[in-house]
Amino acid sequence: MRLSRSAKFVLAALSIATLAFIYLPLGVVVINSFNASKNMSWPPQNFTLHWWQVASQSSGMLSALATSVVVATASAAVALLLGTLLALAMSRYKFFGKQPVSLMVILPIALPGIVTGIALNNAFRTLLGIKLTIVTLIVAHATFCIVTVYNNALARLNRMNRNMEEASADLGAGIWTTFRLVTLPQMASALVAGALLAFALSFDEIIVTTFTAGGGVETLPIWILNNMFRPGKAPIVDVVAVVVVLISVLPIFFAQRLTAAEKSS
Amino acid sequence: MAENTPAISLRGLTKSFGSVTAVSNLDLDIKSGEFFSMLGPSGSGKTTVLRMIAGFELATSGQVFLDGEDVSAKAPFDRNVNTVFQDYALFPHMTVLENVAYGLRVRGVGKAERNAQALEALETVRLGEFGGRKPSELSGGQRQRVALARAIIVKPKVLLLDEPLGALDLKLREQMQIELKELQRELAITFIFVTHDQEEALTLSDRIAVFNQGKIEQIGTPRELYEHPKTPFVAGFVGTTNIFEADEAKSLFGKSIKASIRPERVEIVKGKSSNTHMGRVIEAIYVGSATRVHIKLDAGPKITALVQSGSTVDESWHRDQEVQVALNEKDLVVLETK
Numbered sequence: 001m002r003l004s005r006s007a008k009f010v011l012a013a014l015s016i017a018t019l020a021f022i023y024l025p026l027g028v029v030v031i032n033s034f035n036a037s038k039n040m041s042w043p044p045q046n047f048t049l050h051w052w053q054v055a056s057q058s059s060g061m062l063s064a065l066a067t068s069v070v071v072a073t074a075s076a077a078v079a080l081l082l083g084t085l086l087a088l089a090m091s092r093y094k095f096f097g098k099q100p101v102s103l104m105v106i107l108p109i110a111l112p113g114i115v116t117g118i119a120l121n122n123a124f125r126t127l128l129g130i131k132l133t134i135v136t137l138i139v140a141h142a143t144f145c146i147v148t149v150y151n152n153a154l155a156r157l158n159r160m161n162r163n164m165e166e167a168s169a170d171l172g173a174g175i176w177t178t179f180r181l182v183t184l185p186q187m188a189s190a191l192v193a194g195a196l197l198a199f200a201l202s203f204d205e206i207i208v209t210t211f212t213a214g215g216g217v218e219t220l221p222i223w224i225l226n227n228m229f230r231p232g233k234a235p236i237v238d239v240v241a242v243v244v245v246l247i248s249v250l251p252i253f254f255a256q257r258l259t260a261a262e263k264s265s
Numbered sequence: 266m267a268e269n270t271p272a273i274s275l276r277g278l279t280k281s282f283g284s285v286t287a288v289s290n291l292d293l294d295i296k297s298g299e300f301f302s303m304l305g306p307s308g309s310g311k312t313t314v315l316r317m318i319a320g321f322e323l324a325t326s327g328q329v330f331l332d333g334e335d336v337s338a339k340a341p342f343d344r345n346v347n348t349v350f351q352d353y354a355l356f357p358h359m360t361v362l363e364n365v366a367y368g369l370r371v372r373g374v375g376k377a378e379r380n381a382q383a384l385e386a387l388e389t390v391r392l393g394e395f396g397g398r399k400p401s402e403l404s405g406g407q408r409q410r411v412a413l414a415r416a417i418i419v420k421p422k423v424l425l426l427d428e429p430l431g432a433l434d435l436k437l438r439e440q441m442q443i444e445l446k447e448l449q450r451e452l453a454i455t456f457i458f459v460t461h462d463q464e465e466a467l468t469l470s471d472r473i474a475v476f477n478q479g480k481i482e483q484i485g486t487p488r489e490l491y492e493h494p495k496t497p498f499v500a501g502f503v504g505t506t507n508i509f510e511a512d513e514a515k516s517l518f519g520k521s522i523k524a525s526i527r528p529e530r531v532e533i534v535k536g537k538s539s540n541t542h543m544g545r546v547i548e549a550i551y552v553g554s555a556t557r558v559h560i561k562l563d564a565g566p567k568i569t570a571l572v573q574s575g576s577t578v579d580e581s582w583h584r585d586q587e588v589q590v591a592l593n594e595k596d597l598v599v600l601e602t603k
Contacts, residue, residue, distance in 0.1 A: 163354035166321050169341040170348045171368035171419060181371070185358045 026245065033238040055239040064223035071134065071219060072202040075141035079198045083149025084191060091157035108144040117211030124212065132214035140212035141205060145198035152194035156187050193258045196251035204248050220244055270333045272297040272423050272455040273318060278327035280313050287313045289479040295457060300449050302458045302466040305476030311459050315425050318457065319348050332422055346423040347416040351431055353408045355400040361411050362396035368419035386414040406437045423455040430465065442468055463503050467491065475499050497600050500525040507531065513566040517542065517592060523600045528571035530596035533558065533578045534589050541589045549582035558582055560590060
């Protein structure tokens with residue numbers, strides 16, 4: 001499609017404005033994490049690493065960070081296992097209720113977090129009679145993390161040449177050997193990408209977390225929420241916010257690179 | 266094992282997909298060391314038969330014998346046959362050498378040993394230099410040869426080839442045909458070759474089975490099929506031909522039979538005699554080595570004559586030109602009517 005010069009100009013301006021609207025506030029947070037003023041006066045007069053130092057020594061923040069990493073890693077691992085198996089079943093077999101199952105797996109990502117949160121909270125405490133702990137939190141996160149792994153794995157499996165698995169069997173490999181040497185290596189980058197997205201999804205989740213984390217289990221986003229309006233904490237919250245953004249963005253960046261590399265090869 | 270045990274025997278082989286019968290009650294023996302082709306249009310069941318021999322599909326009923334042993338219920342990895350796939354199905358994440366060594370790897374052969382054998386197999390197909398490359402870095406013809414090397418390294422009793430030359434251009438295809446034939450002679454193993462290209466089948470095969478609608482219409486050597494087709498389908502599918510319905514044959518030969526005559530046996534002659542028929546040229550198509558002359562005979566039927574370039578009657582025919590066509594009864598092939 002050819003566009004006139006003025007149309008191009010208008011589109012470019014709109015795109016820049018939209019991106020600026022999204023990223024400038026984030027930029028302010030990053031700059032504020034170095035703002036020497038205690039009450040975040042704008043524009044900053046002086047810059048300092050003081051808040052980063054304070055944050056790095058805050059034991060509450062560090063333990064929340066550790067909790068978040070553990071939860072995100074564990075729920076990504078659960079999602080990786082279940083999502084992969086599910087994708088294999090969907091792409092390789094026909095069975096009763098296949099379409100509904102597929103829909104039900106994808107649905108949790110679209111369900112409002114507050115609904116999922118309340119429902120799981122009820123299920124854990126009332127129906128199952130389990131105390132809320134870090135384990136219930138991991139299970140809760142895994143419910144929507146599965147989707148990213150499942151979608152990535154399924155797309156890859158559907159693009160894969162089925163003859164390759166037949167060729168492997170033909171050359172003498174059993175089912176497990178074929179999976180290990182032929183299917184899995186070709187799925188690997190899609191699985192890593194899916195798991196990284198799952199990690200990012202879990203890492204900054206807050207709504208479901210508030211309903212399913214046990215007492216004393218504090219993830220980093222929850223820590224931010226709890227500390228945001230406390231006197232004198234704002235600069236440290238900015239520092240933590242920058243850390244959260246970095247930890248969430250990096251996996252997505254790598255996941256994109258992985259999928260892009262796969263497509264060009 | 267007896268000397269004359271067939272490499273492959275199919276008995277009452279039937280495959281249905283739902284209500285569609287792809288292969289119906291097939292009996293076939295393929296001799297050891299034979300270059301055997303299964304020829305037919307797409308959907309005629311030839312590939313399904315191949316997949317049942319390989320073990321990718323299980324027969325609805327009937328049996329597959331490999332060297333006299335019933336393998337009907339065995340998985341592909343338990344059958345001593347290997348397949349060269351139409352799209353080659355090379356493993357994209359492995360190098361060419363790893364691809365070729367795969368069959369040995371899954372049999373637990375050590376790395377040094379299997380790589381040495383893989384290199385040898387690659388040299389057989391003249392790709393010794395290419396072991397370190399990825400399949401994506403090879404041309405279609407080279408991939409084809411890698412697929413061959415990968416299949417023959419495990420020394421199968423029978424090699425199954427599913428339209429292996431279909432994706433190659435004409436020149437390369439002709440070259441690969443020669444190489445395949447040489448390879449088969451060298452390895453002395455049975456080749457079962459699936460193709461829809463009758464010329465390819467005629468060129469390569471010791472024997473050919475012509476498939477139509479899930480059944481074998483005729484089995485024979487290339488010469489038998491071409492010279493003595495038994496059914497209208499075989500006559501029309503193997504080479505081109507003139508087919509006469511019973512009433513048309515009666516007007517030309519005085520016999521009420523369904524029959525065919527090859528265009529190269531139809532002669533255009535100068536003088537009139539007892540076996541000549543008058544006709545008019547509809548169209549003459551010059552194809553270099555010959556000219557295809559389509560003629561409407563005054564007796565009714567249309568007929569095609571193939572006239573070799575440089576023959577005494579060769580000329581530039583024009584539409585509606587009057588010609589004398591000689592038909593010899595000895596060239597007439599009687600076809601079965603169902």
